[in-house]
Amino acid sequence: MLGFCRAFYFLFEPKKAMNKIRAAITGVGGYVPDYVLSNKELEKMVETTDEWITSRTGIKERRILKGEGLGTSYMGIKAVQQLLEKTKTSPLEVDLIICATITPDMPFPATANLIAAEVGATNAFNFDISAACSGFIYALTTGAKFIESGVYKKVIVVGGDKMSSIINYQDRTTCIIFGDGCGAVMLEPTTEHFGIIDSIHRSDGNGAQFLNMKAGGSRMPATRESVDARLHYVYQEGSTVFKFAVTNMADISAKVMERNGLKGSDIAWLAPHQANKRIIDYTAERMGITEDKVMMNIEKYGNTTAGTIPLLLWDYEKKLKKGDNIIIAAFGGGFTWGAIYVKWGYNS
Numbered sequence: 001m002l003g004f005c006r007a008f009y010f011l012f013e014p015k016k017a018m019n020k021i022r023a024a025i026t027g028v029g030g031y032v033p034d035y036v037l038s039n040k041e042l043e044k045m046v047e048t049t050d051e052w053i054t055s056r057t058g059i060k061e062r063r064i065l066k067g068e069g070l071g072t073s074y075m076g077i078k079a080v081q082q083l084l085e086k087t088k089t090s091p092l093e094v095d096l097i098i099c100a101t102i103t104p105d106m107p108f109p110a111t112a113n114l115i116a117a118e119v120g121a122t123n124a125f126n127f128d129i130s131a132a133c134s135g136f137i138y139a140l141t142t143g144a145k146f147i148e149s150g151v152y153k154k155v156i157v158v159g160g161d162k163m164s165s166i167i168n169y170q171d172r173t174t175c176i177i178f179g180d181g182c183g184a185v186m187l188e189p190t191t192e193h194f195g196i197i198d199s200i201h202r203s204d205g206n207g208a209q210f211l212n213m214k215a216g217g218s219r220m221p222a223t224r225e226s227v228d229a230r231l232h233y234v235y236q237e238g239s240t241v242f243k244f245a246v247t248n249m250a251d252i253s254a255k256v257m258e259r260n261g262l263k264g265s266d267i268a269w270l271a272p273h274q275a276n277k278r279i280i281d282y283t284a285e286r287m288g289i290t291e292d293k294v295m296m297n298i299e300k301y302g303n304t305t306a307g308t309i310p311l312l313l314w315d316y317e318k319k320l321k322k323g324d325n326i327i328i329a330a331f332g333g334g335f336t337w338g339a340i341y342v343k344w345g346y347n348s
């Protein structure tokens with residue numbers, strides 16, 4: 001009997017390995033608000049110049065969500081509605097929505113829940129992920145695991161932030177960087193060699209001192225004093241964060257490539273978090289990737305935190321071809337960072 005079981009195992013196990021379920025990205029949706037905040041306009045708000053912002057960051061303008069009572073879910077709903085339309089998916093088919101954001105509509109309930117209710121995804125369970133600029137890549141890997149389990153068939157991963165709600169427009173070191181926007185991707189199972197192939201993620205809480213928002217959490221709830229002291233805004237020690245971002249984003253991208261036997265020439269696209277063009281240039285150089293293969297839209301949206309990567313995929317979707325090797329990389333508050341190797345699964 002034991003012998004029979006062994007024979008059965010060896011006959012069928014290799015086939016099972018070949019049929020590994022992967023999570024393929026099968027569509028992208030996105031939304032950016034209409035209002036454009038240009039460098040020229042910022043020149044009137046703080047002591048800065050278009051020349052300084054452009055040369056130090058690569059940003060020319062960013063979008064701002066205006067309107068009373070509109071939060072991140074407003075942009076997420078638009079992005080997901082577009083995604084459902086493009087992928088011809090009924091909201092009732094969606095199993096799970098994960099939303100990466102550090103600017104949820106409210107501390108609770110989760111913004112993913114608000115998005116699901118509005119788009120009619122009433123069969124889905126939903127939760128948020130808080131990992132700042134790495135939020136989308138953490139959420140993408142998490143979503144992929146639910147698909148790889150074989151239990152879930154349609155997972156939506158949303159990444160977006162209304163950064164204007166936590167930016168001090170009197171602080172020239174931060175207000176020039178950030179903008180508002182949101183993107184979303186659909187993950188579905190495939191047994192072909194496409195989708196999320198590999199990922200590496202890291203976190204280091206010692207980095208919290210360099211990039212944070214001090215008030216509004218359980219350690220320092222909102223008080224008149226905390227508001228007066230402008231503690232409900234992003235605090236960043238820019239040059240320190242810059243140094244950590246440059247080395248960690250490049251190192252982790254190199255690591256995921258090495259682990260998968262990929263050289264720079266094997267990569268069709270690098271999709272890097274859009275924090276600073278100089279960080280992106282260094283990462284690409286380190287990976288041996290030429291500028292024409294680097295997705296870039298920082299000039300028009302700035303840093304939308306969890307929104308940057310899905311918005312890149314949204315902007316570049318038409319240029320992506322089935323089988324393209326894409327490296328997605330991010331670094332952000334936490335510190336959090338990581339890189340994902342994706343084999344693109346469709347031509348649009």
Ligand code: UT7
Pocket residue numbers: 047048049052053056057133172173176237238239240241242245274275276279303331332333
């Ligand atoms: O996405 C989340 C992770 N965040 C990042 O990856 C951001 C990483 N950091 C950065 O992108 C850059 O550090 C910044 C864009 C934030 C700043 O650029 P920098 O080249 O690192 O400038 P710095 O902070 O070293 O400041 C250099 C000078 C300072 O003046 P002094 O002290 O040399 O006289 C600043 O006060 O530039 C000054 N400065 C500005 N000048 C004009 C800072 N901000 C501005 C500004 N306009 N907006």
